[in-house]
Amino acid sequence: MGQVHQLLDTRGMNDSGDCNYDVNCPVGADFDAKKDLVKKAVALLNLGNGYLCSAVLMNNTQRDKTPYLLTGNHCLENSDPALWSVRFNWVSPAPDCGTEEESEDLQTNFTMSGAQLRANNSRSDFALVELYNTIPESWDVTFAGWDRTDDAPEFSVGIHHPNGDIMKICRDDDRPVVENALGTEVWLIKGVSAGGGNGWEIGTTESGSSGSPLFDPEGRVIGHLYAGMSFCNGTENNGEYDVYGRFGVSWEGNATAQSRLSDWLDPLGTGQTTSDSMSNILSVPDNQLSGELAIYPNPVASQ
Numbered sequence: 001m002g003q004v005h006q007l008l009d010t011r012g013m014n015d016s017g018d019c020n021y022d023v024n025c026p027v028g029a030d031f032d033a034k035k036d037l038v039k040k041a042v043a044l045l046n047l048g049n050g051y052l053c054s055a056v057l058m059n060n061t062q063r064d065k066t067p068y069l070l071t072g073n074h075c076l077e078n079s080d081p082a083l084w085s086v087r088f089n090w091v092s093p094a095p096d097c098g099t100e101e102e103s104e105d106l107q108t109n110f111t112m113s114g115a116q117l118r119a120n121n122s123r124s125d126f127a128l129v130e131l132y133n134t135i136p137e138s139w140d141v142t143f144a145g146w147d148r149t150d151d152a153p154e155f156s157v158g159i160h161h162p163n164g165d166i167m168k169i170c171r172d173d174d175r176p177v178v179e180n181a182l183g184t185e186v187w188l189i190k191g192v193s194a195g196g197g198n199g200w201e202i203g204t205t206e207s208g209s210s211g212s213p214l215f216d217p218e219g220r221v222i223g224h225l226y227a228g229m230s231f232c233n234g235t236e237n238n239g240e241y242d243v244y245g246r247f248g249v250s251w252e253g254n255a256t257a258q259s260r261l262s263d264w265l266d267p268l269g270t271g272q273t274t275s276d277s278m279s280n281i282l283s284v285p286d287n288q289l290s291g292e293l294a295i296y297p298n299p300v301a302s303q
Contacts, residue, residue, distance in 0.1 A: 014102045016165035017232025021203040022095035022103050023159055023167040031157055034219035035169065037277055041144035042213065044090055044161040045071055048083030054160040054212035055086060056221060057135075058128075059143035059278050060265045067112075067131035068264060071211030072224055072245070073120045081115040081129045088112075088141050091167050098203070098235050103166050110139045121259045124185045124245035125226040127211070128264055135280055144213065145277040146221040146265065150248030152176055153216035156189070158242075160205055160212030160225065170203030176214075176223075178246070185249040187214060187223045191230065191241030204230045204237040214244045219277055222247045 023039045026032055045053040055071035069086060088110040092103040115129035135141060152175045159169050174197050176187035190197025205212070205225060214223035228242030253260025266272065 012164045013105055013166060016162040016168060016206055016208075017204060018100050018235045019098050019204055019232035019237045020162060020165070020168040020206075021097050021170070022092045023169045024091060024095040025097035025169065027157065027169055027171045027202055030217060031171070031219070034215075035157070035159070037142055037279065038144055038215060038219045039091065039159055039167060039169075040089060040140060040142040040279075041277065042159045042161075042167060043069070043086040043088045044164065044167075045069075045075065045211065046085045046087070047075060047079040048085070049079050051079070052161070052164045052208045053210045054208065054225070056144050056213040056224075057088070057141060058221070058265060059145055059275050061268050061270045061272055061275060063278060065135060065143060065278075065280065067133070067135050068118070069115060069129050069131060070213070070221070070224055070261075071127050071129070072226060073122050073125045073127045074226070075211050076117070076120060076127050081117050084115050084129070085111060085113040086131070088139070090161070100235060105166065110141060118264050119253065119258050119260060121250065121253045122184070123254065124249040126224055126245050126250040126261070128261060137280070139280055141280045143278045143280065144221050145219065145275045146247055147216055147218070147274045148248045148251040149273050150178075150246060152178070152187075153222065155217060156187070156222070157215045158203075158205060158209070158212055158225065158244075159215070160209035162204070162206035163208045165208070168203060170200045170205060172197075172199070173201050176244070179243065181227065181243045184226055184243070185246050186226055186243040187246055189228070189230075189242040189244070192239045193229065194241040197241065199230055199239040199241065200237055204232055205242050206231055220274060224250070
């Protein structure tokens with residue numbers, strides 16, 4: 001497969017390709033309501049070294065709002081989490097859905113700085129950090145749910161900040177495939193040169209999408225972007241593949257707290273295999289409410 005997505009530097013608003021869909025674009029009635037909740041868990045991650053990744057705020061079985069942020073292990077390269085800053089809810093108020101038009105900016109968002117590394121592993125390319133500060137009660141953000149069963153979902157959705165741009169979304173209607181990408185345990189979004197697929201049905205990923213979450217149809221995190229070859233050809237994507245480190249593998253790690261997610265996201269040792277998303281404001285599992293409900297550099301981008 002290709003190589004790890006390059007870290008992005010000196011990029012930002014409207015620097016992603018024209019085939020990208022803003023996160024507020026419709027991606028299907030079977031996911032749009034869930035998307036409106038889980039997009040509030042996704043963040044643009046400034047690594048403090050001139051590079052950018054994407055990340056997601058995670059829920060845990062204690063549901064105590066511990067501010068755990070999940071991203072890619074390769075985002076740690078030459079980077080100190082103590083210098084990181086995260087920006088939530090950077091979403092266009094007038095979404096552009098795969099056209100040459102520019103997205104409108106939104107100045108209102110939530111930003112926080114500084115984190116401590118809790119666990120990481122190159123086996124599935126994950127890094128889990130804990131923000132130094134708790135999430136203020138007034139912030140309209142979400143703690144994302146997860147599924148560690150390692151079962152392939154019917155379809156999958158990625159939410160991310162390609163090239164440091166305002167939040168975007170992509171969707172693949174094929175089941176992802178379990179693969180080993182040069183030693184990294186991944187989900188393969190099948191493309192023309194790997195897996196015999198056609199890539200994303202909607203959108204793409206790019207540099208800067210690294211570390212961003214892959215969601216299943218229930219809006220639960222099942223992976224984190226590692227690498228790929230997808231990008232835009234004008235307003236269409238190139239039909240190529242992406243690979244995401246598998247959450248189920250990250251859960252087990254190498255049987256130490258510093259190499260796996262289980263100790264941090266299941267501090268009570270419940271053994272549960274899934275967790276629902278939780279709104280910071282409502283503090284309820286919104287995904288259960290009736291009717292509610294980014295190998296070639298794909299991952300990192302420069303700022």
